[in-house]
Amino acid sequence: MAYYRSTILVSMDPICIEKGALQIKEQIIEELKLQKILDEVQILDSPRIGDPETEGPDILVYPEGSHYIALTPESVHPLVVEHFIKGRELAQYSAKMRDLMDEEVREPKDKEVRVILENIGKIDPRNIEDYIATDGYSALAKVLTEMTPEDVIQMVLDSKLRGRGGAGFPTGLKWKFARQAQATPKFMVCNADEGDPGAFMNRKVLEGDPHSVIEGMVIGAYAVGSSQGYVYCRAEYPIAVSTLNVAIKQAKEYGLLGENIMGSGFSFDLEVRMGAGAFVCGEETALIASIEGSRGEPRVRPPFPASKGLWGKPTNINNVETYANIPKIIYRGLEWYTSMGSEKSKGTKTFALAGNVAHTGLIEVPFGMTLREIIYDIGGGIKDGKAFKAVQTGGPMGGCLPTCDLDLPVDYETLGAAGSIMGSGGMIVMDEDTCMVDIARFFMEFTQEESCGKCVPCRVGTRRILEILERICAGGGIPEDIPMLRSLCEEIKQDSLCGLGQGAPNPVVSTLNHFLDEYEAHIYEKRCPAKVCRNLISYHISEEKCTGCTICARNCPVSAITGERKLTHVINQDICIRCGICHQVCNFDAVEVN
Amino acid sequence: MIKLTVNELPVEVELGSTILQAVQKAGFNVPTLCYHPKLVPYGACRLCLVEVEGARTMQPSCTVPATEGMKVHTDTEKTKAARHFVLSMLFSERNHFCMYCQSTDGDCDLQQAAYNEGMNHWPITPAYKPYHVDISHPDFILDNNRCIICRRCVRTCSELVGNHTLGIEERGSANILVADGNVPLGESTCISCGNCVQICPTGALFDRRSMYQGRETDLTHTKSVCMDCSIGCYRVVKTRDNRLVRIDGDMDATFADGLLCEKGRYNPVKESRVRVNEPLIRRDGELQPISWEDALNVVSTQLKAHDSAEIKAYISGRQSIENLSAFQSFFKENYKVGQTALFGHDESAAVSVELAREFGAFESNLGALVDADAAIVLGADLIKDYPVAGFLLKRKPSDLFNLVMVTKEENKLADNFSNRLVTVGKNFQQIVDLLSCYKEGGACPETDQIIESESLKAHRAYQLLESIQSWYHAVVIIGKEFAKFENLETLKKLIRYSQKVGWKVVILKGDTNSFAASLLGLELNPEVGDSPVAFYALGDGHACHHALVGMKNSGFKIVQTSYMDEFAELADVVLPCKIWAEEEGHYLTTDGRIELNRQALTAGSQQRSVSEVLTCLSEKSGFSLQLDWQAVVTDKISSIVLA
Structure with a gap:
């Protein structure tokens, strides 16, 4: 692997491409050649970096972390000269006010441990040699030459690796069941239908380190005795799909996939199947139905996929992150792996940190770290220095945990006991300005839209809760609503067919448990303590603070504000639609919310 | 056997049984909605939830297998709460105002379940948006407002019928039942078999003609057999006050899962021809009423007035074995007329009887279609002529079934399968040779030529031919276009080969009772010519143009028919006949089952069956009819069709 002093990531968002990102990339390469530094700077394609509408085409330069936006053909020459020859940032094209560390590749914080995200942003995902140079496929070689399938399963069992898709089922046990199933052929499936709002851990792994998943799947296939695998990836991840396809092609060319892998006589083929954007297809039986070409709806288990899955044959389904763990466990050994994590949950977990937290983005931590x-x-x-109110883990099926739960260690059991779930790794932090009733409503809106509609509790129950x-x-709440919500939640949890329905009430139950006072304020006092619910708030202009600058009156979309210049303005409550624009535009904090 | 307890009561069930089966065996009852014994358990409605000790959540008894030592509870607070919840949800979902629904008071599973749970109000106020009622279909109506989305209809349409017309669109609470991705039912690919209507547990899909004409308990149910083709499906004839209200499939039957096709379900209720209510005689060119006594005297006189060898007598294949046997006995054995024959061109039954002379019992029963992994259909239109046999093939998984089909005209059966070799034409021999060549393990040198000359889709054809070694349950289905005496040698060769390689053979035998007629010695596919006196026992059948041509040139024409049709218009004497539902009689199906059609309606005082008329006539002539058909028919069946 060559050493580069800098890496340029070129945004390949479709809008950027439309705006000429490909030509910009060509020009940069030409310019680097001209300056004779092409061997020092690596150029990689990247998914969206900035907002393509306003900032595209844009590039990101590492390790400096410079984000250059709205590039034109004329800009390339000065940019290369200034940045790479003279070592100065070219202010003209620099993105302003942007936290470059937010989403894609950020330097790990001290407490982070990067195992899954280790290679991301460091290797070229479209070049298998980069992966091999980081000891990639060594684990597969070890498995094929030194280990029996039983050894592999035993090792995965001993590692206490648990399914990263959310339920935390021991992976080794899952493989064992699939191995024990009598029928043939057997299938390996990788669940890459990541659908939690705001979560993108799996996308990053597929886009940045696809071979780790492929290697994990080949090892798994050897362990369970499968010769055909599928990666079920959502169609909304076009770069992940294309990266994967390139990686599969290269792995086949190198004899690491396909017929007679590494000359061992073991064969395994892999295909990518695309989902059509249904959240429920992340449920393993719905995913199977979708691969088979049916409507993506879960089936009742048992029979479990390990005995009757894809086309009625034994099928092993694991999440992207689970497979990505496998090569590391095999190659670096049990001692190393089990040294990380808590007693029952070993290793690390990636999270997509989002919401009202200072640094959002992907993180990776060992199990057992506290939420705090x-x-x-x-x-x-x-x-913005506000107070913490709650954190929601595990995507739309997770619960909201309040301040008193902040010191809980993050692992499957603890989160479950606290009324939330591990999920696939979404983590949304909420500050004091969040209305918990509104949050419950938001998640319920999501689940009831994403319910497939097969079973009654989920189809109708979530609708009624919403x-x-x-x-x-x-503002129409009545006292009976609270017991009604509780009983609906309990029944939906108990009676639904799949995990979506069984988990759907979690946001409601947890907010009812921890933030009942907010529900009561809404119902009895017709008041939204967080000042979010429009029907329960009103805007007033403070006489002391108003300077009569008229900015609020000019910005009011419904002309509800009247007042003479330099005199106190008044909001007509009958006309006001509580959009909050006056509150935002006032420069003197004169607009108050009640 | 598996031992478990249901409500503390020990019970033993076979391995593979569901909890529901165990509960029922233990003598308890769990309400169900989406479950139907003919469909693959689905577990969607959640009404059948039970408590299983040790399980994290409530378990749907219809899908979860019973396991050793399981402790099941069906009547705890939790199960009651779950049922109450599910029903409250369903009643809150759409318009379930029972008093305006045509399926009520025992006809609606949803309403009945609520009654059984002691519900007397809606715990949650319904909040629904109204849907349009789809009245575009001529036979039934789809009211999505009454739908509970249990998908029994959808599963019936795909799992049982293999038509894949019905489906669910949208997600979550927006779920809606649609045909062909949301077109009106009347414009969809629906084949009007009506099985979805019968299986609907509520009033969402209901029959146009019988709606609001009485609840199930008001109707008289007569279990019977269908006679619209020779497959012999089981049906229940539903009548009220001596009026035919509706026909349903007999879901208790195992044969073809109690399915019916459009012909069997709707043709009899759609009957619009005018009944013949009294005997008529042609006087001064007009048909005028006459008494039975006089009419029979005229017929008797005419029959005696001519040389019996010149007389011709025809009967409809829809007539029962009793009538056929009386007919044959009267005309052939006693009267020795020149020709006794069945209407129509289909001689497949006679061919089958002929082939059995050489091969013995060579035919399989229709169960072979259920187990088949490949079908070689030669000269039979299963979609038009034998729809239910078509369902048995259509519902096979598209990728896992192999179809070879040679028919005179294109038909839609081929559309269901990707592994297929389908050609339009009569070149049966060539295709059979091609198959045997591949079966023997060699590539056939003429393959390309045949594929080209028959304009077959080459890649599909090769794919199919190469898979021929892995057909373990192939069945050869032969229809009227191929089962002809002119093809006898080809047929013999094919049967010999089929027996060698283990392919099963089924010959579909034309009209309802053609097989029985053939065994009784009636002519099939007769040559029709003029005769001085001709007797046409048409009954409730439809006029056959072939026979009409001969009739026009004949002398004295006697027609016994139920309806005023073209035969009656030409006749000199018209004798009113009972229809299928008005007399009891036996039918011999294509695969050798003798089935009883029971009387469901009472005929008018003047309408008589064929055998009643012939008995009277024979008394006048001093004959005695040989009516012991059982000895003739039953003995022969086992020498043709394998049990």
């Missing part, structure tokens, strides 16, 4: 450490030490605390929550938020 994650939010404050890694996430940099709450944005209607009640909408009513409460709109």
Whole structure:
């Protein structure tokens, strides 16, 4: 692997390409050649970097972390000269006010341990040699030459690796069941249908380090005795799909996939199948139905996929991150792996940190780290110095945990006991300005839209809960709503067919448990303590603070504000639609929310 | 056997049984909605939830297998709460105002389940948006407002019928039942078999003609057999006050899962021809009423007035074995007329009887279609002529079934399968040679030529031919276009080969009772010519143009028919006949089952069956009819069709 002093990531968002990103890339290469530094700077394609509408085409330069936006053909020459020859940032094209560390590749914080994200941003995902240079496929070689399938399963069992898709089922046990199944052929499936809002851990792995997943799958296939695998990836991840396809092609060319892998006589083929954007297809039986070409709806288990899965044959399904763990465990050994994590949950877990936290983005931590450490030490605390209110883990099926749960260690059991779930790794932090009733309503809106509609509790139950929550938020709540919500939640949890329905009530149950006072304020006092629910708030202009600058009146979309210049303005409550624009535009904080 | 307890009561069930089966065996009852014994358990409605000790959540008893030592509870607070919840949800979802629904008071599974749970109000106020009622279909109506999205209809349409018309669109609470991705039912690919209507547990899909004409308990149910083709599906004839209200499939039957096709379900209720209510005689060119006594005297006189060898007598294949046997006995054995024959061109039944002379019992029963992994259909239109047999093939998984088909006209059966070799034409021999060549393990040198000359889709054809070694349950289905005496040698060769390689053979035998007629010695596919006196026992059948041509040139024409049709218009004497539902009689199906059609309606005082008329006539002539058909028919069946 060559050493580069800098890496340029070129945004290949479709809009950027439309705006000429490909030509810019060509020009940069030409210019670097001209300056004779092409061997010092690596150029990689990247998914979206900045907002392509306003900032594209744009590039990101590492390790400096410079983000250059709105590039034109004329800009390339001065940029290369200034940045790479003279070592100065070219202010003219620099992005302003942007936290470059937010989403894609950020330097790890002290407490982070990067195992899964280790290679991301460091190797070229479209070049298999980069992966091999980081000891890639050594684990596969070890498996094929030194280990029996039983050895592999035993090792995965001993590593206590648990499914990263959310349920945390021991991976070794899953493989064992698939191995024991009598019928043939057997299938390996990788679940890359990441659908939690705001979560993109799996996308990053597929885009940045696809071979780790492929290697994990080949090892798994050897262990369970499968010769055909599928990666089920959502169609909304076009770069992940194309990167994967390139990686599969290269792995086949290198004899690491396909017929007679590494001359061992073991064969395994892999294909990518695309999902059409249904959240429920992340559920393993719905995913199977979707690969088979049916409507993506879960089936009742048992039979479990390990005995009857894809086309009725034994099928092993694991998440992207689970497979990515496998090569590391095999190559670096049990001692290393089990040294990380808590007693029952070993290794590390990636999270997509989002919400009102100072530094959002992908992180990776060992199991057992507390929520406080994650939010404050890694996430940099709450944005704008506000107070923490709750953190929601595990995507739309997770619960909201309040301040008193901040010192809980993050692992499957603890989060489950606290009324939330590990999920695939979404983590949304909420500050004091968040209305918990509104949050419950938001998640319920998501699940009821994403419910497949097969079973009654999920199809109708989530709809009924949503209607009640909408009513409460709109000021029409009645005291009976709380017991009704509780009983609906309990039944939906108990009676639903798949994990989506069984988990759907979690945001409601957890907010009812921890933030009942907010529900009561909405219902009894018709008041939204966080001042979020429009029907329950009103805007007033403070006589002391108003300077009569007229900015609020000019910006009001419904002309509800009247007042003479340099005199106190007044909001007509009958006309006001509580859009909050006056509150935002006032330069003197004169608009108050009640 | 597996031992478990249901409500503390020990019970033993076979391995592979579901909890529901165990619960029922233990004598308890769990309500169900989406479950139907003919469909693959689905577990969607959640009404059948039970508590299993040790399970994290409630378990759907219809899908979860019973396991050793399982402790099941069906009547705890939790199960009651779950049922109550599920029903409350369903009633809150759409318009379930029972008083305006045509399926109520025992006809609706949803309503009945609520009654059984002691529900007397809606715990949650319904909040629904109204849907349009789809009235575009001529036979039934789809009211999505009554739908509970249990998908029994969708599963019936795909799992049982293999038509894949119905489906669910949208997600979550927006789920809606649609045909062909949302077109009106009347414009969809629906084949009007009506099985979805029968299986609907609520009033979402209901029959146009019988709606609001009485609940199931108001109707008289007569279990019977269908006679619209020779497959012999089981049906229940539903009548009220001596009026035919509706026909349903007999879901208790195992044969073809109790399915019916459009012909069997709707043709009899759609009957619009005018009944013949009294005997008529042509006087001064007009048909005028006459008494039975006089009419029979005229017929008797005419029959005696001519040389019996010149007389011709025809009967419809829809007539029962009793009538056929009386007919044959009267005309052939006693009267020795020149020709006794069945209407129509289909001689497949006679060919089958002929082939059995050489091969013995060579035919399989229709169960072979259920187990088949490949079908070689030669000269039979399963979609038009034998729809239910078509369902048995259509519902096979598209990728895992192999179809070879040679027919005179294109038909849609081929559309269901990707592994296929389908050609339009009559070149049966060539295709059979091609198959045997591949079966023997060699590539056939003429393959390219045949594929080209028959304009076959080459890649599909090769794919199919190469898979021929892995056909373990192939069945050869032969229809009227191929089962002809002119093809006898080819047929013999094919049967010999099929027996060698283990392919099963089924010959579909034309009209309802053609097989029985053939065994009784009636002519099939007769040559029709003029005769001085001709007797046409048409009954409730439809006029056959072939026979009409001969009739026009004949002398005295006697027609016994149920309806005023072209035959009656030409006749000199018209004798009113009972229809299928008005008399009891036996039918011999294509695969050798003798089935009883029971009487469901009472005929008018003047309408008589064929055998009643012939008995009267024979008394007048001093004959005695040989009516012991059982000895003739039953004995022969086992020498043709394998049990």
